[in-house]
Amino acid sequence: DVKVTQSSRYLVKRTGEKVFLECVQDMDHENMFWYRQDPGLGLRLIYFSYDVKMKEKGDIPEGYSVSREKKERFSLILESASTNQTSMYLCASLTGGYNSPLHFGNGTRLTVT
Amino acid sequence: AQTVTQSQPEMSVQEAETVTLSCTYDTSESDYYLFWYKQPPSRQMILVIRQEAYKQQNATENRFSVNFQKAAKSFSLKISDSQLGDAAMYFCAYRSYTSGTYKYIFGTGTRLKVLA
Numbered sequence: 001d002v003k004v005t006q007s008s009r010y011l012v013k014r015t016g017e018k019v020f021l022e023c024v025q026d027m028d029h030e031n032m033f034w035y036r037q038d039p040g041l042g043l044r045l046i047y048f049s050y051d052v053k054m055k056e057k058g059d060i061p062e063g064y065s066v067s068r069e070k071k072e073r074f075s076l077i078l079e080s081a082s083t084n085q086t087s088m089y090l091c092a093s094l095t096g097g098y099n100s101p102l103h104f105g106n107g108t109r110l111t112v113t
Numbered sequence: 114a115q116t117v118t119q120s121q122p123e124m125s126v127q128e129a130e131t132v133t134l135s136c137t138y139d140t141s142e143s144d145y146y147l148f149w150y151k152q153p154p155s156r157q158m159i160l161v162i163r164q165e166a167y168k169q170q171n172a173t174e175n176r177f178s179v180n181f182q183k184a185a186k187s188f189s190l191k192i193s194d195s196q197l198g199d200a201a202m203y204f205c206a207y208r209s210y211t212s213g214t215y216k217y218i219f220g221t222g223t224r225l226k227v228l229a
C-alpha cells in the first residue's frame with residue numbers, strides 16, 4: 001500500500017519565520033503535489049513536481065517555494081510565514097499510470113501567529 | 114480553464130438511507146478522469162470511486178455508485194445503505210493529462226452527516 005508521510009500533524013509558527021513542511025512517499029512515484037485546504041475553498045494546488053529537481057507552479061504559489069532533491073521527498077517552504085498562510089496543507093503523490101489516483105498524506109495543520 | 118462545482122456545502126442522511134451528492138464540472142477536453150474522495154475526521158483523503166470520461170458505464174464500488182452524464186458535465190455520487198462511518202467531507206475532483214503533466218481540480222466539498 002502506498003504511504004505518503006507528512007512530517008508534522010500540527011505546527012505552530014510565528015509571523016516571519018521560515019517554515020518547512022516535509023513530505024515523503026515510499027512508492028517511487030514521479031509526481032508529487034502540495035495542496036492547501038481551506039473551508040469553503042476546497043483544495044487548491046500550490047506547487048507540483050513531476051521529477052527530481054523539477055517543479056511547476058500551481059494556482060496559488062505566491063509566498064511558497066518547493067524543493068525536490070530526491071524522488072521520494074517533496075518539501076514546501078514558506079519563506080516568511082504570514083497569518084494568512086494558516087491552513088491545512090496536504091501532500092499527495094501519483095504514479096504515471098493512466099488511471100491511477102492521487103495518494104494523500106494525513107495533512108499538516110499550520111497555525112501562524 | 115476547468116472548474117469543479119459542488120453546490121451542496123452540507124448534506125444529512127439517515128442511517129441505512131440513500132443520499133446523492135452533486136458535482137458538476139466545466140471543461141473543453143474530451144479525455145479526462147473524475148474522482149470522488151472522502152476525508153473523514155482523521156483527515157486522510159481516501160479514494161471512493163473513479164470514472165473515465167470515455168466509459169459510458171457508471172462506476173460502482175460496493176455501496177457507492179456514480180451517475181456520470183458527460184453531455185451535462187455532471188458526476189454525482191450515490192451512497193446506498195448509509196453507515197455512520199460514511200460521515201465525512203466528500204470532494205469531487207477532475208483530472209486531465211496534458212503537455213506531459215497531470216492536473217487535478219477539486220470542488221469545494223460537501224460535508225455529509227449520517228444520523229443514527
